[in-house]
Amino acid sequence: MPQTLVIKIGTSSLTQPETGLLALSTIATLAEVLSQLRSKGHRVILVSSGAVGVGSARLGLTERPKSIALKQAVAAVGQGRLMRVYDDLFTTLQQPIAQVLLTRSDLVQRSRYLNVYNTFRELLELGVIPIVNENDTVAVEELKFGDNDTLSALVASLVEADWLFLLTDVDKLYSADPRSVPDAKPISLVNSIKELTAMQVQTGGQGSQWGTGGMVTKISAARIATAAGVRTVITQGQYPHNISKIINGESIGTQFEPQPEPTGARKRWIAYGLVPLGKLYLDNGAATAISDGGKSLLAAGITEVKGEFDTQEAVGIFDGDGNEIARGLVNYSSNELQKIRGRHSREIREILGYEGAETVVHRDNLVLI
Known part of the structure; x- marks a missing residue:
């Protein structure tokens, strides 16, 4: 049965950690998997980070820019190059794509919120894969999503998706950061976000050198998405084939159960669309x-x-x-x-x-x- 899927891939999965250059094999595999899912009738939206990372590599910067103005300039350089890579790969696979750049203000006004919804609906009806990113070039600090985990959860909520996949640099959620705590326990299923507090899960802070996320933003995204009735999965971005395996019932990554009685569309807009x-x-x-x-x-x-x-x-x-x-x-x-x-x-x-x-x-x- 065709389903609506939102896939978010982070900078840590899109780029090589040492250089910040694009991990082309991962992106090519992702394009292949998403095109296959589309050919099976699924509606697919990709939320892609990486514009700042790609722009930084293009300009020879050795670390992520800290000032807002520099970050916005670097994002403008990177976004075009990132979309060109996606367009080349998806065109080879005969899969049309569209670029959708959003700012928080697009969701704050109810009329614009509905307009964004209608745009997604039309693109999905046409068989297009929308590629979404925050419009870093124009977003002001007070109206930023802050990270693409939040953006992807809001998009999944908006289009009433069946699945939200958060592709990251770890294979699943752990009770603590496995990179620094060797006996951290893996968590395969989360029935409700409150469970994580009871289990005293240590989520840590920011993600990789090039990314803005971390496990805390992924759990926050899962809270938004599951409240909208969207099943959410954290899994490793290096292996995009996991997406198809998970849809077919394999237990990979960490799955967050959707709430049995999802919040209505207008109340979701009040809770998460507004600032x-x-x-x-x-x-x-x-x-x-x-x-x-x-x-x-x-x-x-x-x-x-x-x-x-x-x-x-x-x-x-x-x-x-x-x-x-x-x-x-x-x-x-x-x-x-x-x-x-x-x-x-x-x-x-x-x-x-x-x-x-x-x-x-x-x-x-x-x-x-």
């Missing part, structure tokens, strides 16, 4: 009412308001211990909330001088994280 502009801290009663009772957020339960935001903008919602428990769209600006936080809903009219909404965040616009 929270402020933070609301709650007392214990309000935090419990939202986490366990599925209630709306009222002004009475808010203890602190941080950031500047307007009505209908996104905020993060935190419990008293500082843990983010939800995200939502607010019915009041930050200025209004500073005046009415901790007060009963019936007092709002008297405090503000006009009739406001009874809820600060209605449960229809609130998503548990």
Whole structure:
């Protein structure tokens, strides 16, 4: 049965670790595997890192650029060269591809979010493999995905994919970094992300010299994707044939089970498409009412308001211990909330001088994280 597959390949798999030059044999095998999957009727999207790494090698840089301006310039050099390599390989296999460059702002506005969805749908209907990357050349820091693991999870959520494959430089998730902890235990199946906390998995920090990811970003991506009902796999990028084997039922890599009741499309947009502009801290009663009772957020339960935001903008919602428990769209600006936080809903009219909404965040616009 045809399925929708999103495959993300990291810089560490696309390039040779010593030189930063492209690992052509891996890329050629990947193109072959994805073309075969397409010929079997599967819808395929490739999220590819590597523009900064390729640009750095082309310009003779010995390490990844640190300043934003230099990184954006290097990405502009690398992206064209990377797409040329893909185009040559896929053309040889008679498989059409398309370049799709996204910034976070493409997902923040609901209309643009739906437009991106429609573009993907049309490309997949045409039998094209979209090759997606963050538009590093124009993205501003506040509106960056931060890494392509997050981008791939958002794309998988957007198109309601069946599978998200995160191809990386390790064969699966371990209880600690196997490169530095010899007795780290492999993890083949994760039923829910909460399990990893219980197992005290050590995720480490940044990935390779040339990449921005690390295991922590992959687990974060799995959280986004599984909430959308997408089965997520971490497996080794050097062996792209693993993708077909995994789809056919082989137990390779680490698989994250999708949530049995995925979050709806609009709530996924609120939770992961939007960039929270402020933070609301709650007392214990309000935090419990939202986490366990599925209630709306009222002004009475808010203890602190941080950031500047307007009505209908996104905020993060935190419990008293500082843990983010939800995200939502607010019915009041930050200025209004500073005046009415901790007060009963019936007092709002008297405090503000006009009739406001009874809820600060209605449960229809609130998503548990």
